[in-house]
Amino acid sequence: MEITVTRTNSPKVKPDESSLVFGHEFTDHMFVMDYKEGQGWYDPRIVPYGPLTLDPSTMVFHYGQETFEGLxxxxxEDGTIQLFRPKDNIRRMxxxxxxxxxxxxxxxxxLEAIKAVVKIDEDWIPTSPGTSLYIRPFVIATDPFIGVKPSSTYMLMIILSPVGSYYKEGLNPTKIYVEDEYVRAVPGGTGYxxxxxxxxxxxKAQVEAHKKGYSQVLWxxxxxxxxxxxxxxSNAFFKVDGKVHTAPLQGSILGGITRDTSIELLKSWGIEVIEEPFTIDxxxxxxxxxxxxxxxxxxxxAVISPIGILGxxxxxxxxxxxxxxxxxxxxYDTITEIQNGKEKDTFDWIVRV
Structure with missing residues (x-):
């Protein structure tokens, strides 16, 4: 299918790279594609970024049938645009x-859709240290219907956002609260x-943790x-007596792309990674x-976020x-330097636009 392009007539003023925060600014264009049962996915297009018009009964509002990704x-330095492991994000989506x-x-x-919309808005890709262009693909159920069932129509969109550090602490160690009252997911659910x-x-747990002075929750x-x-x-890692422990993928946690990247790098450096259950005790x-x-x-x-305090x-x-x-x-240094083209990619993780 050919991706059609309609360019904006009102380009935005780009933000100052030195003041970028995460998820507040969005580029001039977005990718959109529709799905209809019996027809499949159709009409892939790049259009000016802007609001959507949806019926109040649209199913995603009522039953939460949606998915998303982040890359x-x-x-x-040579001007080449690089995507980091986009095929893994696509498979996971x-x-x-x-x-x-x-x-x-x-x-x-x-993948072609991601490349196309990034190429259209390539001038929005920041180059200051610690910055990048965040890519958010997402799918929503669009049937105008009140009733619990899978939708018969959907919309895929890809929006872009120039970003700085996810945490205000940047690469400085964060303060994490161990949550034991609320539950995020269980095996058999949608945790993965x-x-x-x-x-x-x-x-709820995140809000309570913030009130207590913590940056995030460890579930x-x-x-x-x-x-x-x-x-x-994000996924959590603990280095203990020279070995690195992380929770196994058993259906209740997300199989992170950066998690897998870190495991591959650690093993290539001769560090043992143990993916077995372990407790807070x-x-x-x-x-x-x-x-x-x-x-x-x-x-x-955040790529890598060191934990300085655990509550x-x-x-x-x-x-x-x-x-x-x-x-x-x-x-952090190795991953970001591969992402920015400063270190050779020996793992075949980079896809060029």
Whole structure:
């Protein structure tokens, strides 16, 4: 299918790169494609960024049938536009679509759509250290109908946003609260899918954590409330006695692209990565024994976010003197330099636009 292009007649003023925050500014254009049962996906197009007109009974408003993804584009020093592991994001979105009963999207067309809209708005890609162009594809159910069933029509959109650091702390260690009252997801649910319901379920705990002075929440499993799962927007890692522990993918947490990237890099450096269940009590014991060397979270938005303080049952433990650990720093530097074209990509992660 040919992607048609309608350019804006009113280009926006681009924001100052030095003051970029995450998710506040959006580019001039967006990609849109529709789906109709019996016809499939059709009419791929790039149009000026702007509001949508939807019926108040549109199903996504009432039953939450939607999925989304997040990836980034970077501009290398030679001007080349680089996408980081977009095929993995596309595959993961179709996995989420399957869980939410949303029709799969042709992967080749999806990648071409991402490339096309990024190319149209390439002047929006920031080049200052720590900045990038965030890419947000999402699908919504669009049937005007009140009733619980999969929609027969959908809309895929891709919007773009020039961004700075996700956390105000930047790469400085964050303060994380261990949540044991509220539950985000359980095996058999939608925890492994990237859908808004998971994030809506996390908001109450996040708000409570912010009131207590923490940046984010570390979730425990939803059944026994003791096994480490993930941070609110990223996967969690703990370096213990030279080995790195992270929760296994068992259906209740998201299989992060940056998680997988970090695991591959760690293994290539000869560091053992253990993907087996472990508890918050294990973490506290490791800390008491002096074995907990560093902790960090991984995600597309922040890349690597070191954890400096972990709060659990009224007790804050300090990790690595609230300093960035060597592994956290090395992972961040390596990943961002591959993304920006400053380091050779030996893993075949980069796709050029």
């Amino acid at each position: 980034k584009a970077y501009k290398a 179709n996995q989420s679509n399957d869980r939410l009963c949303i029709p799969a999207i042709d992967e080749d067309l999806f 899918a990237k859908t808004g319901a998971n994030y809506a379920a996390s908001l 425990l499993d939803g059944i026994e409330r003791k096994y480490i799962e993930e941070v609110g927007t 294990d973490v506290m014991r490791w800390h008491q024994e002096g074995k907990l060397e560093e902790a960090f979270a991984t995600g597309t938005a 659990w049952k009224g007790n804050d433990i300090q990790i690595n003197n609230q300093e960035i650990g060597k592994i956290s720093q090395k992972l």
